[in-house]
Amino acid sequence: MAPKIFIDGEHGTTGLQIRTRMAGRRDVELLSIPEAERRNAAMREDMLNSADIAILCLPDDASKEAVQMVSATNNVRVIDTSTAFRVNPGWAYGFAEMDGAQAGRIKAARFVANPGCYPTGAIGLVRPLRAAGILPDGYPVTVNAVSGYTGGGKQMIAQMENPDHPDAIAAPHFLYGLPLTHKHVPEMTVHGLLDRAPIFSPSVGKFAQGMIVQVPLHLDDLAEGTTMESIHAALVAHYAGQDIVSVVPLAESKALPRVNAVELEGKDTMKLFVFGTSGASQVNLVALLDNLGKGASGAAVQNMDLMLAS
Ligand SMILES: NC(=O)C1=CN([C@@H]2O[C@H](COP(=O)(O)OP(=O)(O)OC[C@H]3O[C@@H](n4cnc5c(N)ncnc54)[C@H](OP(=O)(O)O)[C@@H]3O)[C@@H](O)[C@H]2O)C=CC1
Ligand SMILES: CC(=O)N[C@@H](CCC(=O)OP(=O)(O)O)C(=O)O
Known part of the structure; x- marks a missing residue:
């Protein structure tokens, strides 16, 4: 079964460009919320917890809330594009080329902070x-x-x-x-x-x-x-x-x-x-x-x- 990807904030600038890059890919299944429901917390929580990987394309505060919504008991992995977690030692910094071991750290991580x-x-x-x-x-x-x-x-x-x-x-x-x-x-x-x-x-x-x-x-x-x-x-x-x-x-x-x-x-x-x-x-x-x-x-x-x- 193809891994499920949910882009929270998919209708914003960063989210839309991720969607464009994923268009036509058959190896992943994109979960999506209609634009009018983009701030519907219950729908977002449901999608976040149904995904294999959630990509957060939200302002910092909304990203922190989304991470709270990801149930502690499931295995959803998160890539956050905001500034919220980039110097948090519990998150892998998502710049694969910054040193020889970083791609491996990203591969193994549950939580990845995308760089600014x-x-x-x-x-x-x-x-x-x-x-x-x-x-x-x-x-x-x-x-x-x-x-x-x-x-x-x-x-x-x-x-x-x-x-x-x-x-x-x-x-x-x-x-x-x-x-x-x-x-x-x-x-x-x-x-x-x-x-x-x-x-x-x-x-x-x-x-x-x-x-x-x-x-x-x-x-x-x-x-x-x-x-x-x-x-x-x-x-x-x-x-x-x-x-x-x-x-x-x-x-x-x-x-x-x-x-x-x-x-x-x-x-x-x-x-x-x-x-x-x-x-x-x-x-x-x-x-x-x-x-x-x-x-x-x-x-x-x-x-x-x-x-x-x-
Ligand atoms: N643009 C860029 O070049 C870069 C952006 N980033 C980071 O990516 C993240 C997204 O930025 P960007 O795409 O530019 O921003 P946008 O403002 O273009 O998009 C943000 C999206 O998130 C939605 N949103 C805001 N608050 C909430 C909420 N509480 N619940 C659900 N959805 C919400 C917005 O909806 P609404 O339309 O209703 O406001 C909008 O669709 C930010 O953290 C930004 O700093 C990182 C690197 C570069
Ligand atoms: C032109 C402009 O306003 N740029 C943004 C940075 C964009 C970015 O890298 O976003 P993050 O917030 O995720 O770090 C700024 O200076 O705040």
């Missing part, structure tokens, strides 16, 4: 350098990023697409998270293996899906002898043997005039770049992804497939 979109880029860049001893304790990491506006869910999509919305946003590009307390900072710190919280400055551009995450570094403050080439080699070594996260060859990135935020729209992969000038003292590490691809829905389906393969 920005942290996928930031952790993807810094964790291998921490693990390799290149990025020392106390280094003041900064993370600057731009996201497509679908990252803000249904509400921000309406604000950006509908000029008659009472809180319409006309700006083609804006900074936010200005108090520097964005909810993704703890996750970047813990899974980035950082001992000091990064300064995180997010922004949104007038494009639906795509993301650039930048981590600039001063080579003089890294491990003795670190070069642009040695950072690149550490990333290449870390991501060898899988095909979701790729490290762009230096010869290719040196020839690029620009990085296009929407290049990976609709794709579930992530590209990492090391920019700078050989022999100079600074580099800029860049991650390119789709906020709804490897940044959310694509990662959720990847995690579901890992769990089904266990």
Whole structure:
């Protein structure tokens, strides 16, 4: 019998994209609630407890409620796409490529926390350098990023697409998270293996899906002898043997005039770049992804497939 999958929040931005990715799959059975009943707690509880895997695509509070609804006595496994459980040690962090053992942890887990979109880029860049001893304790990491506006869910999509919305946003590009307390900072710190919280400055551009995450570094403050080439080699070594996260060859990135935020729209992969000038003292590490691809829905389906393969 095909495993049953219930997407709680299936009519929201992340949920819809998971459904699109699952369309046509015969190896799973999708349980579904009509859109008009999406907040019907009794129906949701019934579906949650009938599923083999429940994928939660809800705001944090609703995710916590849904986890409470999953009966303690059954074996429903959960993938949560919200921020609620990402630094909870009882949950496996759903970034399979972040180290060699993570895919195995996801396969074996009952509860998997899908990463945030920005942290996928930031952790993807810094964790291998921490693990390799290149990025020392106390280094003041900064993370600057731009996201497509679908990252803000249904509400921000309406604000950006509908000029008659009472809180319409006309700006083609804006900074936010200005108090520097964005909810993704703890996750970047813990899974980035950082001992000091990064300064995180997010922004949104007038494009639906795509993301650039930048981590600039001063080579003089890294491990003795670190070069642009040695950072690149550490990333290449870390991501060898899988095909979701790729490290762009230096010869290719040196020839690029620009990085296009929407290049990976609709794709579930992530590209990492090391920019700078050989022999100079600074580099800029860049991650390119789709906020709804490897940044959310694509990662959720990847995690579901890992769990089904266990
Ligand atoms: N969008 C993105 O790029 C990313 C999103 N995420 C995370 O995924 C989760 C979902 O976000 P997103 O899809 O963008 O949000 P949306 O607002 O687009 O969708 C959320 C859905 O959940 C429903 N919902 C809200 N509260 C409840 C409730 N109490 N009970 C049942 N259903 C409820 C909403 O219904 P209604 O229409 O009635 O409000 C809506 O259908 C969030 O935690 C978000 O932070 C993670 C990474 C990236
Ligand atoms: C553009 C925008 O608003 N983005 C969202 C993050 C999207 C995401 O990763 O969602 P989680 O809430 O699940 O972490 C934000 O900054 O809150």
